[in-house]
Amino acid sequence: MIQLEINNIYKNFGGLQVLKDVSLKVEGPELIGLIGPNGAGKTTLTNILDGVIKPTSGTVYLNGKRIDPLPPYKVAQAGFGRTFQVTRAFRRMTVLENLYVPALAMNPTARRRDFRKRAMEVLEFLTIEHLRNEYAQALSGGQQKLLELGRLLMLDPNIMMLDEPFAGVHPKLMEIIFQYIYRVNGDGKAIIIISHDMDTIFTLSKRLLVLDNGDLIADGDPEVVKKDPVVIEAYLGQDEDEL
C-alpha cells in the first residue's frame, strides 16, 4: 500500500520560516486537496517532497524509504511524481518525445518503440494524439498542462502532486483533467491537488489539507474543514460560502 509519511518538516530561507512542523500521512490511494493563501508554503512543501530543496529539519518517507535526502531523479524513481505551477513542458521537443523521457528514465534497458503504444494510449486519453509530432511549444497552455499530466502517466508514480492543474485551462480541457484524476486515482494512485479553485477542490478531494503561513492548520474531511473557524480566519476576506 502507498504510504507517504511527512514528519515534522521545517524549512527556513534565511530568517524566513516557510514551513513549521508540518506532519502528515498519506495512506493508500487517497484523493487529497491542498489549499492555502499565497505564500502559505504549498509549493515549498512540494519542492521538499520532490527533492529539489532539502528541509531544514524533519523527514519524509515514501513506502518505508526515506526520500528527503535524495536528489529529485531518485525521488521520482522511488515513486513520487509532480507537475509544476507554471507548465514546464520540454518546449523544443515533440509531444511524443516529452512522453518518452520519463518512460525511458524509469526503464534503463528499454527503447522508445517499447513505449510507443503506451504513449499513444496516454495521448488518446488526453485527446491530444493528433499533436504527437508537434513541438510542445506549438501547444496551447491547456494542452501543455495535459502533456505534463501525460508525462506523469508515463512516469507511473505511486503518488502524484499536481500543482494548480486547472489554472488557466479551458472548461473543456478541465473536464479531461477531471477524468484523468478520477481514473488515475481509481487505478490505485494517491493524488494531492494544489489549487486555488475552491469549487473544484471541494468537488474532487476526499480529504483537505490547509496550509497557512507555513503551518498545517487543518487536515480532514472537506466538509468539516471548510467550517473550521481557523481556516475561515486564514482566508480572511473570503466568506464561508466561498470556501
Next chain:
Amino acid sequence: MKKRIPHIAGALTVLFLFAFPFIYSRADYDYIMHLWITALFYAILASSWSLLGGYAGQFSFGHMAFMAIGAYSTGLFSNYIYIASAPTNICSEFKLGDMYLVFLDPIGVTSGKLTCLDIAKQNWPADVVVSQPSIFWGILLGILLGGLFGFLIGALVLRLRAAYLALFTIGFSEILRAAISAEISISRGQAGLKLKPLFGDGLTIFGTTYSAIDKLPPYLVMLFLFLFCMAIMVWLERSRFGLFIRSLREDEEAAAALAVNTVRYKILVFVITSMMAAAAGAVQAHYIGIITPNILILLQMSIVIAMAVIGGLESIVGAAVGAIIITFTLEFLRSSFTIGSVTIDMTIWRLVVFGLLLMLTLRFWRNGLIHPILLWFSRAGTKQETVATRVAAGDTDLAEVETEELV
C-alpha cells in the same frame, strides 16, 4: 522517398570524401587537401560543440581549451618522453621492464640547448638504444586528458547556466592559455611547440608510398576521425542519451522530476564532446607540426560557435556541413578585387562578411542555414503533412502515419 534523400546524400558524401584525394589532380592539390583537412578539423569541433551547446544547452566557450589540451598533451608527450635501454642518471626516469622511461628536462626556447638525454648519450656506449613511444600513445593521452578535464569542468559547472557557464568556460580557456604562455621553458610559449608528423616514416596505401609531408595520410586520419565522431554523435543523438540531454537543455528541474539523472548526463556530454575536441586537436597538431597558445584565443572559439550556429545549432550534421562550407568560403574569399580605383582587401573584409552572415542567421534563421534543409527532407516535411495538411483535408485517421525514426 523524400525521407531517404538525406541517407543517400550522406552515403554519396562519404564516398566523395574518400574518392576525392584520388581523383583530384590539379596543380593546387596540396592546397585543396590542406583546406579539406582543416575543414574536417573544424567540422569535428563544430559538430561536437553542437551536441554540447545545441542539444544539451551547455553554452560553453571552453571547447577550444579541450582541443588545446589534446594538442599540447601529445605535443609534450612527443617532445619529452623517450625510452632508453640504459639509465641516464641525470633525467627524471623510471624503470619499465628492461627499459627506462625517460622524461626530458624543460627544452626551453634556445635551439642549441642540450637536453639531459643529449648529455647522457655522450657518455653511453654505442649499443644503448633510445626510441620514442609511438605518437599515437600521445594522441590517446591527449584524448584521455581531454575527457578528464571535461569531467572536471562538467562537474564544476553543474549549477551554472547561460551567461555564468559561458563566463566560467571563458575563464578556464584563458587560464589555460595564460599557463601555456607563461611556462615558456616547457611549452616554448609563442615560439611554438614542434610536433612530429603523423607518419614520420611515410605510409604506403594501395602500393603507393606517401612521404611524411604528403597530404593524403593526415587527410585520411582526419576523415576517419570525423566519420567516427559523427557516427558516435548521431547514434547518441538518436538514443536515450540524446533525448535526455535535450530534456535537460529544455528544463533541468523538470527533467530531474521525471527521473532523469541530470548530473550524469550533463557530465557525460562534457566528457564525450571534450574527448572529441581533444582528438581533433591532437591530430591537427601533428598535421600542422607546431602549436602555439594562439589556438586558444577567443576568436578561434567564436569561429567554431559561428560555424555551428550558421550550420544549425541543433543539428550535428548541419554544424559539420556548415563548418566545411565556411572553411572553404572564408579561404576563397581571400582573393582581393578592384572596383574602379578602389582595391577591396578581402583578407580583412572576409571576416566582415562572415560576421554579417552570422548576424543575419541569428536574426532570421535561428535554426541555421543547413539544418532547415535537412529537416525539410526528413522530419519537418512529414510533420507538416500529418498534422496540418491532412487534418485540414478532413483526414482524421492519423494513426497510420508514422513519422519518427524510433530507435
